[in-house]
Amino acid sequence: MSTQRIDLTKLGPEQLAAVKQQIDQEFQHFNQSLQALTLAKNKFQDCIDDIKSISAPENKQQQIMIPASASLYIPGKITENKKFIVDIGTGYYVEKTDKEAISFYEQKIQKLNKESVQIQNIIKEKTTASLAIEAHIRQIAASQHEERVRQQSQQNDAK
Numbered sequence: 001m002s003t004q005r006i007d008l009t010k011l012g013p014e015q016l017a018a019v020k021q022q023i024d025q026e027f028q029h030f031n032q033s034l035q036a037l038t039l040a041k042n043k044f045q046d047c048i049d050d051i052k053s054i055s056a057p058e059n060k061q062q063q064i065m066i067p068a069s070a071s072l073y074i075p076g077k078i079t080e081n082k083k084f085i086v087d088i089g090t091g092y093y094v095e096k097t098d099k100e101a102i103s104f105y106e107q108k109i110q111k112l113n114k115e116s117v118q119i120q121n122i123i124k125e126k127t128t129a130s131l132a133i134e135a136h137i138r139q140i141a142a143s144q145h146e147e148r149v150r151q152q153s154q155q156n157d158a159k
Contacts, residue, residue: 020133027126035117038042042113044105051105055081055098 011019053059060081065073084101085093096104 001005009136013137015123016133020130020137023126023130023133027130030119031125034116034123037112037116037119040136041109041116044112048102048105051084051098051101054078054084065083140150 030152044138054062059078062078062081064076064078066076068074084096084098086096086101086104088094
């Protein structure tokens with residue numbers, strides 16, 4: 001995370017608008033990243049919930065429908081409800097017990113929570129910077145307006 005300081009007083013209105021636009025785009029990017037992390041955390045939490053549900057003793061030998069495609073299911077039966085095949089990333093799958101699988105997903109969620117906090121801090125910085133630039137643009141506009149009014153007043157007085 002790079003925090004580059006810009007002296008707003010040395011920039012003109014057009015440059016300020018460009019910097020604000022860039023910051024707003026970065027804000028949107030980080031906001032989308034935060035949403036993606038939230039979706040991933042929810043997916044991992046769903047996995048934990050599913051493992052807990054399937055590994056319950058009453059679900060051994062339970063009849064289930066196994067998805068073969070998006071709209072095709074095959075009847076099946078849970079024969080081993082304490083072992084799961086876990087996607088550990090990049091197409092690799094590992095067999096884990098219910099407790100190991102839950103621990104794996106909890107670690108993933110903890111990692112995503114840390115990343116979410118970092119992104120939330122960046123979003124706060126971007127919001128603060130954007131508001132500061134907006135305030136400075138308004139200040140410049142007000143100063144320019146006052147200067148025009150003063151010049152018109154002087155011109156009217158000279159007549």
